[in-house]
Amino acid sequence: MSDAPPPVPALGHDEIHVWRTPWSGGAGEVAFASLLAAYAGAGSPSIERGEHGKPRFPPPFDTLGFNWSHSGDVAVLAAGRGPEGFEVGVDVETVRPRARALELSKRFFASDETAMLEALPDVERLPGFLSLWTAKEAVLKAHGGGLSYGLHRVSFSLSAGVVMPAHFEGDVGPASGWRIQPLSLGEGLVSSVAWRGHERRVRVFTFPL
Structure with missing residues (x-):
């Protein structure tokens, strides 16, 4: 069996590629490492970890930004190219009953966001909460600060049901500099990908594993 990385589609500066794969005992992370080696090309370095655990490539391979997330038995990888230090973040969550969604929002979200969730009909509250959660996680994972x-x-x-950046504090701002897009990964999953810069x-x- 060849250890060569698999072929991947050409990735230009106007695209973000998202890969979905099963997640079982870390097998998804192994698959992602092979995909990233293929994107990086000849001389692909080992994946490093930032201060808060974010995976990355060292210079000069840091024009390839990437991030992964998993929930249940599904994992996703997002990758994009940009200037040195380009970053992308992704989050995926499995839809399941969350009786404490409003409690978590009051504890961790901005007050305006909690008010928006409280105003929603019951049937829309969980999807709204997960849309906000995955958008926030995607941005903070791209930024590198994490939760x-x-x-x-x-x-x-x-x-x-559509989230739009409103106000970002500190060095993650301004909100207008970010692009956040929901991902359609199938029933039972909510996911978002985020990056700084132009639309892609x-x-x-x-x-498949």
């Missing part, structure tokens, strides 16, 4: 930065410091508006086409692929 320790504070979910309330990246706030969004929520209208008809997001393409979703499947990596």
